Amino acid sequence: MTQTMRKTDQELKTAVTEELHYTPNVDASGVEVQVDGGTVTLSGEVNSLPERLAAKHAAMRVGGVTNVTNKTAVRALLPTEINDQTLAHAVGEALAWTVDVPANAVKADVRDQRVTLTGRVTWDYQRHAATRAVTYLKGVKLVSNEILLESAVPTAGTKAAAEAAIRRSAELNPANITIGLDGSELTLHGSVGSWSQLRAAERAAWSAAGVTSVRNELHIAS
Incomplete structure (x- = not known):
């Protein structure tokens, strides 16, 4: 060996x-x-x-x-290349044309080429979609995602569903991961072998219905 x-x-x-x-x-x-x-x-x-x-x-x-x-x-672009007003318009258009961002749910503020996103959505993937929509626009220096997550979905089966998702994953060893649920906050404990596995476990946790917060306390084993 x-x-x-x-x-x-x-x-x-x-x-x-x-x-x-x-x-x-x-x-x-x-x-x-x-x-x-x-x-x-x-x-x-x-x-x-x-x-x-x-x-x-x-x-x-x-x-x-x-x-x-x-x-x-x-590196900042020169004001002659792009300004906050032009960028704010482009950000608004990008959010409006992104299919997995709910209509009129997300607002954006642009200052010094830094974009701050606010609003409320139901799923974490929608928050990520909003960030992704504006990240690749020319001139954006930073994106701060302050979008809140709210869900009215009951969490009675949330823990079991997340555990099943971990077991199905080809990347993860379920024997090394435990899940806790407090209200709508799900916590991951244990160890994984790499960053990609850590992110895979986190994605599985966020995909459970009713989850509005995930605490990832997994550590990467040497």
């Missing part, structure tokens, strides 16, 4: 840097990488919000990484 050795911080830094350079939609020359105890910190400047997100996802893909702090900043 072969034992997998834990990577040192220097090895992780090298691996993350290589992954950033390998990722075609990231200009790695503008991103700095630091690693401390398996936690990766990214800093520097990138050209767009999607590039900023892609850099974080690249770091998360590297085996041995236990956490990623993304301190990269999006």
